[in-house]
Amino acid sequence: MTKFGGGMWYYRRMTWLALSAICSLIIANILRYARQHELPFMPIMTMNYLQAALVSVVLCFGNDSMLPTRLDVPLGALNSLLYLGGFLLYFEAVKNCGISIAVSVMRLSVALPVLSGVLWFGETLSLYQLLGLILMAVALISIGRFGRATISTKAMGWLLLLFLVIGCSSVIDKTYNFYGNSGKNLYLAALFFTAFLLSALLTRLHRLRFSGRIVGIGLLLGIPNQLTSLFLLMALSTVDSVVAFPTLAISVLSGSMLCDRFIWGEPFTREKLFLIATSMVAIVLLNIS
Secondary structure (H helix, E strand, O other): OOOOOOHHHHHHHHHHHHHHHHHHHHHHHHHHHHHHOOOOHHHHHHHHHHHHHHHHHHHHHOOOOOOOOOOHHHHHHHHHHHHHHHHHHHHHHHHHHOHHHHHHHHHHOOHHHHHHHHHOOOOOOOHHHHHHHHHHHHHHHHHHHHOOOOOOHHHHHHHHHHHHHHHHHHHHHHHHHHHOOOOHHHHHHHHHHHHHHHHHHHHHHOOOOOOHHHHHHHHHHHHHHHHHHHHHHHHHOOOOHHHHHHHHHHHHHHHHHHHHHHOOOOOOOHHHHHHHHHHHHHHHHHOOO
16 A cells, blocks of 8 residues: 555654755745845855855754764865856856746756666655656746747757756765765865855955845855755755655745745736646655655
8 A cells, every 4th residue: 555654754754855945945035035136146145155154064063973074075065166056057047048947947957866866876766756757847847838938059058057067966965965974064064165265256256245235145045055955965864865856846946936925925827826736746746655
């Protein structure tokens, strides 16, 4: 008989994914506020990465059971390049393709960690989960259809790079969780501190200025940014990547549309309601074992 994962233990292990999704939604709404007030993003991200690095360091010192490995710093520093690169590519894709298509490509990039989970890390994919992935792809591709009708060759190039960079970043998270995993906050400290240095350099090169509001928003953003990454790593310790990444992606996407309605006052459209309903069915299928 098919059942949902094993009672209370199942719900406890899915709590990390729910917390990661909630933090991701907080990030999305803070960034939307910054965009509406036309604040420069690079200084905000610089302060955000600094705060996330500081939170990670504090959590390192507060964890007596942490066992650092040789992978923590190298993989964290490597993934920082993809984190920052994905951020820059996302805004380039938005300029060339529109936000709906850029978001759908970002979420579809979970195909890479799912494939790595099956082909490299020995995870299995049930028929229900395969149907959930197909339904998720249908939902995400439909976003692109709600956006611009034509995409130039240049725009397709940006979208392909965005897909690869975001997907590879998730693969590195999975790789660290599989081979390292005992020093999560050290890994995140290396990731966010390297990202801070790189974004500070870009801010300096573009001669962007910091204001009190920019610093405040960046510092506020850094807390959920660190936590969403930490909670995802915690989830990957208990949930296969074939479940974790698609569930998180589709949860954040449908949650964002609910935030658009109830926080920002945007009306529901038939397309958005279709996407939310499809997302809910996909989440159920992905989590049937």
